[in-house]
Amino acid sequence: MTKESIWIDSSMRQYTYDPLLHDEETDVAVIGGGICGITTAQLLQKKGLKVTLLEAHRLAESNTGRSTGNLYSVVDIPFRDLKAKYPMEDIQQIIKFRQEAMDLIQSNIFEHGIECSYKKVPWVRFSGTPECDEDVKKDFEIAQELGLSPEWLERDHDILIPLRGRVGFLLHHQAQFNPFQYAQDLAHILSQSISIHEETHVEEIEKEGEIFIIKTPRATLRAKYVVEATHTPLGFSPLQMVLGPYREYGIAGAAHGMPLNDAIHWGYYEKDKVTSIRNFEHANDRYLLIIGEPHKVGQGDSRECMDKLINRGRSLGLIKEVTHQWGGQHYRPADYLPFIGQSAHENQFVATGFSTDGLVYGTLSALILAEALQDNAHPAASLFNPKRITPMKSAKKFLKENLNVLKQYASDYLRQEKAHELSAGEGMVVSHQGKKYALSKDEAGLLTVCSAVCPHMGCIVHWNNAENSWDCPCHGSRFEAKGEVIEGPALSALDQLEAIDEEAPLNFFNKDLPYEKGSSPSLGN
Ligand code: FES
Numbered sequence: 001m002t003k004e005s006i007w008i009d010s011s012m013r014q015y016t017y018d019p020l021l022h023d024e025e026t027d028v029a030v031i032g033g034g035i036c037g038i039t040t041a042q043l044l045q046k047k048g049l050k051v052t053l054l055e056a057h058r059l060a061e062s063n064t065g066r067s068t069g070n071l072y073s074v075v076d077i078p079f080r081d082l083k084a085k086y087p088m089e090d091i092q093q094i095i096k097f098r099q100e101a102m103d104l105i106q107s108n109i110f111e112h113g114i115e116c117s118y119k120k121v122p123w124v125r126f127s128g129t130p131e132c133d134e135d136v137k138k139d140f141e142i143a144q145e146l147g148l149s150p151e152w153l154e155r156d157h158d159i160l161i162p163l164r165g166r167v168g169f170l171l172h173h174q175a176q177f178n179p180f181q182y183a184q185d186l187a188h189i190l191s192q193s194i195s196i197h198e199e200t201h202v203e204e205i206e207k208e209g210e211i212f213i214i215k216t217p218r219a220t221l222r223a224k225y226v227v228e229a230t231h232t233p234l235g236f237s238p239l240q241m242v243l244g245p246y247r248e249y250g251i252a253g254a255a256h257g258m259p260l261n262d263a264i265h266w267g268y269y270e271k272d273k274v275t276s277i278r279n280f281e282h283a284n285d286r287y288l289l290i291i292g293e294p295h296k297v298g299q300g301d302s303r304e305c306m307d308k309l310i311n312r313g314r315s316l317g318l319i320k321e322v323t324h325q326w327g328g329q330h331y332r333p334a335d336y337l338p339f340i341g342q343s344a345h346e347n348q349f350v351a352t353g354f355s356t357d358g359l360v361y362g363t364l365s366a367l368i369l370a371e372a373l374q375d376n377a378h379p380a381a382s383l384f385n386p387k388r389i390t391p392m393k394s395a396k397k398f399l400k401e402n403l404n405v406l407k408q409y410a411s412d413y414l415r416q417e418k419a420h421e422l423s424a425g426e427g428m429v430v431s432h433q434g435k436k437y438a439l440s441k442d443e444a445g446l447l448t449v450c451s452a453v454c455p456h457m458g459c460i461v462h463w464n465n466a467e468n469s470w471d472c473p474c475h476g477s478r479f480e481a482k483g484e485v486i487e488g489p490a491l492s493a494l495d496q497l498e499a500i501d502e503e504a505p506l507n508f509f510n511k512d513l514p515y516e517k518g519s520s521p522s523l524g525n
Contacts, residue, residue: 003467005066005326006252006289007180010282012115015188016058020197020219026052028373029214029223031202033059035179036351036362037229038187039104041194043370044227051194052221054214056201059187062487063231065180066250066328067359068276068291070264071105072123072174073098076274076356077336078135079142085336090383092146094337097380098357101364102175109182112189116181117281121262126153126160126168128269133167136268140169162258163267163277164316174264176278179359202234203491205348212348225373227349229365231358232331232476232489236457237343240489242334242389243353245476247302248294249466251309252324255279255288257317275312288319294330294356298473302327302466327467329476329487330356339386340365341372349373350386422447427463427470427481436460438470438494440481450483451495461494470494 002009030041033055041051056062073095075082082091109118127136143150150169153160160168187196204215205226214221233239265277275292290313293305306325313319333339333353338361343350349372351365364380371378422428427440429452436452438461450470452460459474469486470479477488484493 001322002324003326004324005180005250005328006280006282006287006324007067007069007178008061008065009324010280011178011181011184013181013188014184015191017055017191017196017198019199020052020054020216020221023220023222024052024195025222026050026195027223028052028225028227029054029212029221030227030229031214031234032056032229032231033183033187033196033198034062034064034229034231034362035060035183035359036354036365037227038183038190039108039363039366040227040229040351040369042108042186042190043366044373045190045194047370047374049225049373052223053187053190053194053196054200054202054216054221055196055198056485056487058198059196060180060183063328063330063358064183064362066326067179068250068264068278068289068356069176069179069280069359070123070174070276070278071102071176071360072171072264072357073102073360074123074148074171075336078272079139079146080135082336083142088146093380093383095146095148097364097383098360101360101367104363104367105177105182105359106175108186109177112185114182114185116178116185118175118177118182119262121174121176121264122159122170122172123174123264123266124153124159124168124170125266126163126165126268128163128165128267128275129271130166131271132268135271136167136169143169143171159261159263159265162260162316162318163265165267170263176262176264176280178280201485205234207345210347225347225349227351227369227373228343229351229362231329231354231487232352233343233350234489235491237350237489238389239339239343239350239352239386240475243331243475244334245297245473245488246294246330246332247297247300247327247464247471248292248330248356249302249305249309249327250289250291250325251306251313251319251322252280252287252289253313253319253322255286255318256320259286260288260318269312275309277318287323288313290319296473297329297476297478298462298464298471302464306466325466327464329478330354330358331476335388338365338384339389340368340384341381341386343386352386425468426465427468429460429462437497438463438483440468440470442481448482449497450479450493453495454490455492455494456488456490 027050153168206213280287338353354361368378438450438452454472461470477490478486
């Protein structure tokens with residue numbers, strides 16, 4: 001079993017790019033090499049701008065390559081919730097704009113001959129338990145009102161039988177592909193005309209007059225415009241007050257039992273909780289993917305979530321052996337709509353809050369931003385304007401989002417006396433003399449101790465037991481076991497032990513553990 005997503009593992013062509021090693025000047029610095037950043041770079045380059053794309057890790061590996069690979073014009077919010085908040089005309093517009101983004105993906109695939117398992121499929125929403133039947137019926141009726149021509153499905157429909165669906169409906173003309181292969185190939189084509197740098201973590205963005213100075217570990221990039229296609233804005237942003245960071249999981253394995261139709265299946269086996277199920281064919285083998293079980297970053301048991309998905313696949317008789325399991329991240333906006341456009345600063349642009357709809361919203365962002373950088377307004381710009389948030393309402397939402405963080409702190413205190421039992425592959429936050437430490441033990445039994453204080457805004461990180469990372473519950477920053485930034489708004493790593501107080505955690509355990517500065521002591525028994 002691999003912890004790689006099936007997309008990354010099965011992609012036939014993967015390309016690498018050098019880090020930014022020398023100072024450069026450009027018109028537009030696009031930060032973030034997922035589908036949003038790559039497509040934005042493509043459209044800006046087509047408009048004649050010089051573009052440099054910076055990615056902290058590898059292109060499309062952080063979230064695009066960990067998504068469902070489903071392309072749909074609707075969104076992950078049920079129609080009845082959207083209707084309660086927005087006029088029907090706005091919902092129709094959202095669907096229309098998302099369709100425009102799907103058309104761009106399709107035309108890129110056809111125009112450049114990108115082989116990424118693209119196919120047209122229907123999208124299906126169904127109930128897997130009696131308590132969800134009524135919700136699905138209501139959404140079907142609203143889909144009719146929206147003029148989407150939904151098709152009603154009864155229990156004996158061949159789409160629902162293998163999923164033990166009760167009732168449902170489908171929309172035609174949606175699509176599926178391998179998102180990692182698409183993004184990799186599109187970037188490769190683009191690399192003939194723009195600069196791309198991987199393993200280039202942005203540490204700071206400053207402004208000197210009209211020019212942005214983007215500092216990275218080895219070199220500096222000077223740019224007239226900055227686009228943050230980073231899933232959430234880097235550093236501090238008022239938008240972080242209205243974005244809930246969520247972690248979600250995926251599993252894949254050889255398909256088993258009754259074959260599933262090629263479709264995007266969204267099943268409600270529990271009230272208000274969607275499980276996404278689909279097929280994927282690779283090298284003449286048919287795989288089944290199940291994605292779901294989201295929880296707020298840093299506040300759930302990741303291992304338990306993956307086990308639930310595995311049990312779902314087994315109980316439906318659709319999957320026997322799991323070959324891949326992985327996690328991905330998304331940010332849910334308080335008012336259901338993403339923020340795409342100019343940030344609070346002139347010539348600096350953001351695209352964030354895509355929820356689980358990022359492949360299409362990321363592409364739609366490119367369409368909006370390509371216009372915005374040239375002072376034109378895409379018809380979708382006002383709907384997704386980042387400046388629509390109001391500070392007072394946002395503060396309220398921030399408090400609501402973070403109330404349960406306090407509970408997490410309490411549980412850390414309760415668990416600390418068990419810290420000496422830490423096993424290989426585990427991590428734990430402990431408190432000593434008013435400071436909090438993030439302790440983790442690698443598979444070889446070596447201990448790493450970092451500060452548990454997130455460098456973004458000071459929340460306490462939590463151990464992710466399925467992905468072996470430190471995850472921050474406040475705005476979703478994630479760090480490797482040794483403290484390096486994986487993703488999120490944090491620009492710097494967790495402080496290492498030497499930088500804090502090298503004796504403190506060892507005293508906490510009240511044991512004579514051998515420890516040399518610069519080495520990782522074994523925690524012992
Ligand atoms: Fe904001 Fe950690 S991500 S405090």
